[in-house]
Amino acid sequence: MCLGIPGKVIEITDEETNLGIADVSGVKRTVNLTCVAGCGLQNLVGAWVLIHVGFGMAVIDEEEARETLRTLHELGDAQEELFAMLAGDQAVQGH
């Protein structure tokens, strides 16, 4: 919840509500990009963002993103975060 995980924005899906799809370690997840949309929503495609509870909270550079992901994966934190994302999807589906 507090740790956050880097994801790469791959497309913008809803300009009005600032939604996009991010690739987080191979998992595609809808993220809300309101907090990082200052420099133009479309400019975020291809950028790395630090994602907390489904919201992009800061734009980070690629090296920072990869290094953070490496550390998160090493210690199992990334897996926990991805598990939480899948659990969220299931909750929406009614589980």
Place this chain on the structure above:
Amino acid sequence: MQLVDEFRDARLAKRIRADIEELSTKAGADETNPLQIMEICGGHTHTIFRHGIDKLVPRSIEFVHGPGCPVCVLPMQRVDEFLELAERDSVILTSYGDAMRVPGRNGSLQQCKAAGVDVRMVYSPSDSLEIARKNPDKQVVFFGLGFETTAPATAISILQAAKEDIANFSVFCNHITVPPPIRSILEQADVSIDGFIGPGHVSMVIGTRPYDFIAEEFGKPVVVAGFEPLDLMQSVLMLLRQIVEGRVMVENQYSRVVTRDGNPVSLSALNEVFETRPSFEWRGLGEIESSGLRIRKQFAEFDAEERFGIGYGSSVTREGYRDQYPCGKVMIGKLKPFDCPHFCKDCTPETPLGALMVSSEGACAAYHQYGGFQ
């Protein structure tokens, strides 16, 4: 030092370690009279233990694991108040996984789910909002939890619900803020913390300015830090430099993400949706003035306390919940987990009595898992 070799830059880590050793000696600290450094954030506590940084630094440095784990400081009463809703018909309760295990008097959210209540573990408040859209005949209530890092997500979800006029979505708000408990700790006469490692992701939202009072009013140095092991080592070194050179200021080690003024969009959403509560209870620390956020009257229909008359919205007096365990003393550096009479005896991660055993970011759970036994 096997662990140092696993760092991103092992040579740099070794050099920082040597510098920390040299400067802590210069500062006059030793094993019997260590410098106390408080890492405020639970995420930092987690990193310190997972990477063994507490064992990497010389014994003249003692980490005090501060109040920055929102699950740990969540009062048991708030879980009970939320679960009052379970008795109503047509309610779906949603929560981050982190809060599912927190024991209330009548069990945890997880236990209620096992007993048949519709409690769903979500990743994001936007999942909760989506559940509300899909179930218009049910009241969907989100257990809002966390510091300034997660509060903007809750705020933006409420703004979205208002925009779409989603009438069956509300938030049971437990959001809290970092600066007030630090002030409260510093105002206690017997606290002897020498410096603070400031939280990285909270500061990404609020900036570094809100910590100025720690340096200006209380004369204690602050370094806002990132979450990698090297970040924490570097931050300890930056604190030591301030101490040895007689400087007292707020420095930013995590400038890759944190700015002086924070994230303007997040701050604006926080300000639009939330206002400060006169006081909020912290498990282990008691009531702390102006430390919690509540939903503004303008958005009252999305405030579960107002909508259902629970929690601070209830007329029933809040009392009789005081913790009889010494968790608060651990959080301010007056007691080590292994000196607590309950630690690993009747208080374990499986059966937590006190707050700090509940979450993996809690100091006691971390000591239990990573061998803080002494």
